[in-house]
Amino acid sequence: MSDREDSQVRLDAGEAEETLGYKLRLAQILAFRGFEQRLTDCGRAPRYLGLLSVIRAHPGQPQSRIAEAVALSRSSFVTILDQLSAEGLIERRPSDFDRRVNGIWLTPQGEALVARLMEEAQRYEAEMTRGMSDEEIACGLRVLQKLIDNLS
């Protein structure tokens, strides 16, 4: 008697249910949204934590380089950096070698907030992956990396 469609579980996607593409999208939306909603009192940093982590790992890189790393357009990036800059998290400094480029750095406040949010992200990651073995998680990471490589 469970062929009724009115149960509480999410409707499956039929044929698409067996594809990485479909699940990838769904998982990403849910993960991203959940993380952002749990940290509503930290300004825009939670939303842009990935990007900030790239800046932290590669201080002084030009905008376009960082935008490309996180698959955002240069034009979107301008506004985002304006916001992060207004919140005192990052700093644009003109390059000495190429007068077109701005190098991007984290401010000390930015550094501190990113450090704290990365801990938060690790906790969130643990919740997301509860019930999974370490090998399973490692396999997931490897698969995602290969997808990224193949799609780049």
Next chain:
Amino acid sequence: MSDREDSQVRLDAGEAEETLGYKLRLAQILAFRGFEQRLTDCGRAPRYLGLLSVIRAHPGQPQSRIAEAVALSRSSFVTILDQLSAEGLIERRPSDFDRRVNGIWLTPQGEALVARLMEEAQRYEAEMTRGMSDEEIACGLRVLQKLIDNLS
């Protein structure tokens, strides 16, 4: 001498590089964008293929149910269905049992296009996963599903 930052490879995200959250987002953006850009002559169906596949698997379900399945808000969904309807791919029919709800069906044209695009998606999937073993892909699917379950 490879500690210069000016190589062509994507900048890594430092600490975040080891997290599923970061890679998930990147992979999803690249996968989605790539698929959509390869099918610019099919209207809005490529972008909304997942959603259409849900409709195909569960014809006649109310809008809100399908929106929830693909993690879209009800309000966004209105516009999307307007577009898909204008392209003749889906049809809204008022329910006989509940006069608030519209049931959603694929039209014959919609059915045909979705069938064709699903083949396209399988090809794309194969490109995305080239160099991966079947077990690896299966593991990726399983990990994503567990993420979705944990996040729902």
Next chain:
DNA sequence: GCAGAACTGTTCGATGTAAAACAAAATCTC
């Protein structure tokens, strides 16, 4: 050297999505 091409950050206009508010309909509670 120099003219054309390519690159960088930016602005502007268009599109996609979400949240809040709403009306109509169903459901619940007593």
Next chain:
DNA sequence: GAGATTTTGTTTTACATCGAACAGTTCTGC
């Protein structure tokens, strides 16, 4: 049954992202 609550689809408003166009800078090929 009547009134309150919830649900459904919708409209409105705000915001995030993108592509195209632009000006300033650098690079390339000759």
